[in-house]
Amino acid sequence: MFFTYLRRELRRRRKAALVIALGLALGIGLVITVNSASAGMQVAQGKVLQSLYGLGTDMTVTKAAAAQGSTGATGRPKFNFGATTDSKEQSSDQVMVQGFESLPTTVVSQVAGQKGVDDAVGGLSLRVLKVSGQFDRGQFKQGQTTGGGRGGGGTQPPGEVQGGGAQFDVNNYSVYGVDVAKPALGPLTSSKITSGTSFTSAQSNAAVAVLDSSYAKENKLAVGGTLTIKAVKYKVIGIATADSGDSAANVYIPLTQAQTLAGAKDKVTTVYVKATDSQQIDGVKSAIQKNVPGTTVTTSADLASTVSGSLSTASDLATNLGKWLSIAVLIAAFLVAGLLTSSAVSRRVREFGTLKALGWKSRRVTGQVMGEALVNGLIGGVLGIALGLGGAYLITAISPTLTASVASGGGGGGGGGFGGGPGRQAATKALDIALTAPVSLGTIGLSVGLAVAGGLIAGTFGGWRASRLRPADALRRVE
Template identity: 45%
Template sequence: MLLTYVRRELRGRLRQTVIVAVGLALAIALVLVVNAASAGVRNAQDDVLESVYGVGTDITVTQAAEPGAGGGRGQFSFGAEDGTTSDDGSTTVATDQLSIARGTMAMSSDVASTISAADGVSDVTATLMLTDQTFSGELPDPGSAPTGPPAGGGGGGGGGFGGGNFDVNSFSVEGITPGATALGPLAGATVADGRGFTTADAGADVALISQSHADSADLSVGSTITLTGTAVTVVGILASDDSATTLSDVYLPIDVAQALSGLTDQVTTVYVQGTSADTVDTAAAAITAALPDATVTTQSDLASGVTGSLSSASSLVQNLGRWLSIAVLAAAFGLAVLFTISGVTRRTRDFGTLKALGWSNGRIVRQVGTESLVQGLIGGVAGLVIGLGGILALNAAGISLSGTTGGAAAATAAAGGGAEGPGAGAFGGTMPGRVGQAASSTVETVLHAPIDVAFIATGVGIALIGGLLAGVIGGWRAARLRPAAALRSLD
């Protein structure tokens, strides 16, 4: 009888049923779309952050630098013994130096074990970020006058002056712990050719190179790279798992990188994974307490530094979307409650009659509540259909978002807190690769709003809550009616 009466009532006042269901449906659809868009923007932010941070990293620890003390000034020093001087007084020079990357500061590798011992930390890996700079060419006799325009050299940063002719090349080199692939810079990379590092590669003169560096420097597996006079064999070529991950040009076992750069037992960045998402803040606080001079950066710190259309989309979804959803939801709930109360008022005589027939208050509350619940369910299902359609349309639109992890905060977090300085090399050459991008990294990503079972459950849950709320209020009013009202209305 209950369901028969519910079905008959809802069909009997079809217009009201449709209005309430449509109101709830629109609200739920909006909540679904905003939730999905919000998750999509979060995912896009994660992509951008991973380009700086690496997949799976919750915290990075770098050494805060004092102004002017940053490493990696692209400066070459030549001693009297460097190069060979010809009869015309010009000097032919070839030099290769591996130094700490621009904007980073070295710290003792002991910090890794200190961090490992901190509360909430599950995994740690340390890296040493370096820049290899080569200079080769002919320097004119310092006593001769400049003649003619400079003759540019080839390679990555050719330049010349005063009749000189030289090449300047630089690329990024990162020392990593062999075998550590789940956390750190290689977490977002796969081996495209050759092999990756294993723990057996510790101390070996082997290297992994990025696909882009392999292409530009014409290298392949088995090629050798000379770093500060040491020949290193390329054993693998790496590719990014996604467009967001930026790889360094060359990876070396960390002990080899430390030895070649003369930075024994030094690291620049420690990547930290928390035991769970909930413990990240605890872990960050513990690390800060243990290493008061270090810069401890969490994902949320970096997220606040993301700019560009991604940032705009994020604030649009987080602010406007959320409040709009709440407003529409409140309006839909209000509508459902008002229509239910109005329906109860119109049916005073019916409820009075049913009470005169011996229907208990509980039975009448159940009747009104079930009617509202079914109405909410209809709205919920319709809202799901509209919402899922909206999400599919959003994804089909292929909205492109760009996120820039720029400014001092992100650059500091990413590269180790180095002081800003003229890091482009003494001769004005550019710094390619990850080092050059550390100061400002822009990543393009397409918004993909995921469809999550939790969102669907949330939508249906909200619809049922809306129906239940209206039913409880309406039922309460109906239960308060005195049975005599049915007769009194006839007096």
């Protein structure tokens, strides 16, 4: 009886039901679109941050900045060239720890032992200055004898060196030492191997290298070739292309090799940390700061606050204006649905009064009104999901391009923001990110919940009005 009456009333009053459903649909559709756009902006921000610190990293640990006025080991690079008798090509490499700041490798195990840390891995950021060129030997020219007569001796001025000189080129590039035993964590994970292979655990101290694709192209290097750093020839085993933005470094080599090149045995510049649960990141940060002195901890949230550009502006709009607007529209839709349902009940005084006269109790009448409102809400939910999916699809299809840049900052001199030393260079460049609007199952579930809530709110308005009707009201309306 309940469903038969429900179906008949909805069919008979389908215009009013459609108006209520459309009101709810607009609010729900707006919520889906705004949430999906906001999720897309979070994905875009994630791409920006991933280009700096790598996939899976929740935070980084670097050496704390030195106090103002303190002196650090900031020695200037020195280049020594031996003297030769002939013109000869010469080169010299100066390998320096990025920012001249480093931590002992024991810090990695200390960080890994903190509560809430799933894994931790160290890396060493280096900067290589390569000076190469040649000295051209000048020619000594004897001065010509002047003065003197037929039998007299003239004077001979001193000679001079003519010609010669030197031409040198300075090449500056970044090298990153990675722990090959843990390839799933660290800056190299922000790039994809597009040629050759990545490191294996057996290459912990091998003279092998993976090059960034842009650097390899610029220097005409390929898999199988060699790269010489400080007289050590590294075989190129792979070419990596950054997923978005710039790569973390130009050259990647095993951590042990990087430590040997820089004379930084058992040293790292950055510790990459993965938390067991994303909800525990703040707690893990506090624990590391408390238990590992002399360090600075930077989370993805810290770095996200430095993202600027149109991506940041759009994200703020979606987070603040968009969500508040969708909430306001949703509340208005709920109120309108409730008022329309209550108004529809007022027009059905004769109907409900007659039903009560026939023996229907107030609870049954209220239940009938609630059932009709709930069905209207579900219909509105279906229409709202369709509108929301359409809006999200339109955003994805258009894929508006947003720009983002991350200001340099972060930990100690070698920290350079969240991604360690080489990340500083990438952070100063603007990135173009195509915006998408992914719709998650959670958003769909939220929409269904809002539809049910809207139906219940509207049913509450109408049910309260219906419960107050008396059989005598129906008799007054008889013409």
